[in-house]
Amino acid sequence: MNLGVLVSGRGSNLQAIIDAIESGKLQDRISIVISNREKAYAIERCKKHSIPYVVIKRKDFPSREEFERAMVDILKERGVELVVLAGFMSILTKTFLSAFPMKVINIHPSLIPAFQGLNAQKQALEYGAKITGCTVHFVTEELDNGPVIVQACVPVLDTDTEESLSERILSYEHRILPQAIKWISQGRVKVEGRIVKVEGAKYGTLPVN
Ligand code: GAR
Numbered sequence: 001m002n003l004g005v006l007v008s009g010r011g012s013n014l015q016a017i018i019d020a021i022e023s024g025k026l027q028d029r030i031s032i033v034i035s036n037r038e039k040a041y042a043i044e045r046c047k048k049h050s051i052p053y054v055v056i057k058r059k060d061f062p063s064r065e066e067f068e069r070a071m072v073d074i075l076k077e078r079g080v081e082l083v084v085l086a087g088f089m090s091i092l093t094k095t096f097l098s099a100f101p102m103k104v105i106n107i108h109p110s111l112i113p114a115f116q117g118l119n120a121q122k123q124a125l126e127y128g129a130k131i132t133g134c135t136v137h138f139v140t141e142e143l144d145n146g147p148v149i150v151q152a153c154v155p156v157l158d159t160d161t162e163e164s165l166s167e168r169i170l171s172y173e174h175r176i177l178p179q180a181i182k183w184i185s186q187g188r189v190k191v192e193g194r195i196v197k198v199e200g201a202k203y204g205t206l207p208v209n
Contacts, residue, residue, distance in 0.1 A: 001185045002031040004080035006071070006088035011042025013086035013107055016174035017181065018049050026178055028185050031078040034071055036090050052078075058090060068096040075100070082184055085139060086177065089118075094141060102191060104139040105184070107177045109169045111135060111151055116144035121166045130156055132165070134173045136180040138191065147196045149180045149189065 005014050014033065020026040033046050033053040046053040054074060061067040075083060076099070085092075085106040097104060110120035111133040117123075124132040133153040140146040152172040156165060183189050188199040 001028045001081045001181075002079045003028050003082055003084055003181065004075040004078065005030055005033045005084045005086050007033060007035050007040055007042035007086050008037050008089040009040050009042065009087050011040060011045050011087065012170060013173055013177050014042050015045055016178055017084065017086070018045065018051070020178035020181075022049075026182055026185070028082075028181060031080050032074060034074065036088070042087075064093060065095045068093060072096055072099040082181065084177070084181065091143060092139060097139065097141060102138055105136055105149065105180060106139045106144070106146070107173050108135045108137065108144050109166065109173065111153060112137060112144055112148065119162075121169060122162045124156060125160060125162060125165060132156055132169065134169050134176060136176050138196070147191055147194050149183070149196050149198070150176045152176050 003017070005017060007014055017026070017030065021028060021030070030051050033042065033051055035043055035053060035055050036057055038055045038057070043053055056067065056070055058064065058067045061070065081103065083100050083104040085104065092104070108120060110124060112135045115123040115132065131153050133151055135151045136149045138146040138149065152175065154169050154172055183198050183201065188201070190197045190199070
């Protein structure tokens with residue numbers, strides 16, 4: 001599949017996709033990376049791996065609608081079939097989502113529906129949760145609440161700081177995001193309302209299968 005990856009920052013999830021492609025675990029290609037921040041470290045990763053990228057900033061457009069249309073135009077030009085939000089910190093509205101119905105996925109650092117929105121790891125710590133995790137879900141107009149494709153749970157330790165917990169969750173994000181892409185790419189993912197079913201998935205076997 002032709003992937004379009006949207007990023008805003010460090011890009012470690014983008015790197016996990018790049019690594020899965022380079023090691024042959026994923027048969028897909030990254031057709032374009034869009035960053036909404038020009039200083040995103042994710043851009044350095046694109047340069048290093050010769051992946052095409054473009055910076056599209058909200059403030060360069062008079063409206064959110066035009067910003068989203070500009071992204072859609074580039075993704076369509078590049079023949080993108082699946083859009084992956086990998087730490088993309090901007091909300092997408094109908095303008096964008098209607099161009100890619102059920103073809104946009106997001107990685108979120110909690111077990112949704114818990115701890116939606118920003119700083120999910122901090123929210124889990126402050127709530128006193130003993131288990132948290134990460135989720136790959138389809139993106140719908142309901143923020144951080146689309147149908148769940150795959151989740152991994154991660155313990156919260158008494159000694160955790162926001163950094164240590166984020167790092168533990170991140171190591172699972174890097175496994176479930178390529179896994180979800182692989183399942184979709186293989187045509188094994190069926191969505192029935194809120195329920196996502198993956199044909200033949202060995203749930204709980206996290207390494208890409
Ligand atoms: C990841 O932890 C991702 O789950 C989170 O931002 C981080 C991006 O890291 N996304 C969200 O919170 C979305 N609501 P990365 O740039 O190294 O992939």
